[in-house]
Amino acid sequence: MRLLAFAGLFAGFGATAGATDYPVTVTDLAGRSVEIKAEPQRIVVQDGRDLFALTLLDREDPLKRVVAWNNIVSRSDPQTWNLFKSTWPESAAKALDMKFGDEGQINIEQAVAAKPDLIIYQVRVRKALDDADLLKRFDSLGVPVIMIDTEMEPTVNAPKTVSLLGKVLNREKEAREYTDFYATRLAEIRKAIEGAPKPKVFVEAKAGQKGADFCCFTHGDVYWGKLISEAGGINLGSSLVKGRTGDVTIESVISAAPDVYVMTGSPFSSDGSVSPPFGFGAHKQKVSAALGALERRKGFDLVKAVRDHKVYGVYHQLYASAMNLYAVELLAKAFYPDHLKGLDPDADLHKIVAEFTGLPKGVPVVFGAKAPEASN
Structure with a gap:
């Protein structure tokens, strides 16, 4: 109900907004x-x-x-x-x-x-x-x-x-176009998943940035932890780390038995990074290969979400971006596929780029993906 009211607030704001005086x-x-x-x-x-x-x-x-x-x-x-x-x-x-x-x-x-x-x-x-x-x-x-x-x-x-x-x-007109779309989608998601059992989710932030053998850096009740919660999940990092962020062992992840495992990635410039190269200009094949390689790290075959083929990747920079709507859509769809069958995060992402930005038409963009089924 709070988010439906939020949608109405922005709709009302848009009706009267004009050029800044x-x-x-x-x-x-x-x-x-x-x-x-x-x-x-x-x-x-x-x-x-x-x-x-x-x-x-x-x-x-x-x-x-x-x-x-x-x-x-x-x-x-x-x-x-x-x-x-x-x-x-x-x-x-x-x-x-x-x-x-x-x-x-x-x-x-x-x-x-x-x-x-x-x-x-x-x-x-x-x-x-x-x-x-x-x-x-x-x-x-x-x-x-x-x-x-x-x-x-x-x-x-x-x-x-x-x-x-x-x-x-x-730029009030441009702002209103995006915030109206944002509020409408957010309200639709909340209404669709209201009352549904919440899945346990572990998010590995900046997966692969420190190389293929490192695991696992996560966020508590901040940043990606907040977005996990906003998408309807229970963020395991909130109980596994004492501060805002921290490292968690793979043994702790296995014991926590996440229903969904999320890796955030970006083509970091740091040496040794094997992070999934999400972003503008990204290629699906390279993203999929990186996610698959990270899934095959030692011990990951014992993680519940990996065994259940519920591993997803998402563009890391969205945790600090006004375009975070895509992250909420992708995560909510991953958490509640039966409740959000009609939701198409990638179609909405392409709509945002095509209609709400001046980026080149048809520019390749990959902000999220389901990881391939791991074969250990």
Whole structure:
């Protein structure tokens, strides 16, 4: 019921939204009131995965306003970055990669030198901002900072983030198109699986990044753990690790007897990575081969989900992306195939790319797949 109401909220919002009238005061995802005096033309982006949100809004060129950022995409998924770079070469070359620390550390002198009229931060790094008193320092320089969230409360805040950025960047129509679609699909999934028994799910985050012999890094009640829960599963990582994230032995996974095993993957640039190369420009055969090889690791034949052929792979970067709707769809369909027979995550993904972005028509994209049946 909560999500059905959520869908209605966005539908109602869309009926009255128009072009942004500046100056405008918005409330960001940290609950801060921020005044934007004019349409931003030069922005600094703390987390490079927010490129996916910008792609939904500035469809003709999602990098055109970015003057400095942390280009995580180039390091965590070079094949996707190559696609963006080849599609928008001038703006891609212009944007300075400042390689900010993952917890929000920033060189304020470099950032100010880029002459931004907006800085975008993820809520999860708020502590670093407060510790360094950066919000007050940017305020004294007349540079507005807005905080967004696609990670801590993914399905609640990803559409809110798109709506907020749409308002700030004068892209309300584009934001509304995506958030309406998001809310409708989410409500349909929740209604279909309401009351059904929840499967136990183990998610191996960044599967294969440290090589073929490593297992298993997972998320607790954050990031992928949240998305597992939002898709209707019981995230085993929440009870297997003490902190937000951590390593779990294969023996612990075997004992936990997951009904479904999920591997998240990306074509990481790190040496020795054999992670499934999901993303834009991906090839299904390479993804399937990587998933199959990881399934055949020592001890995996004893994992319940592997024996039951309930192993799935999904694009790792979606845990921090406004496009996380695909992850929820794929996972929910894997958890409840009989309840969601009509749901087609890949068709919806292609709709999102074709209708809500300016990426090349027909660009190959593989964000998820069922692993081949393992033969040990």
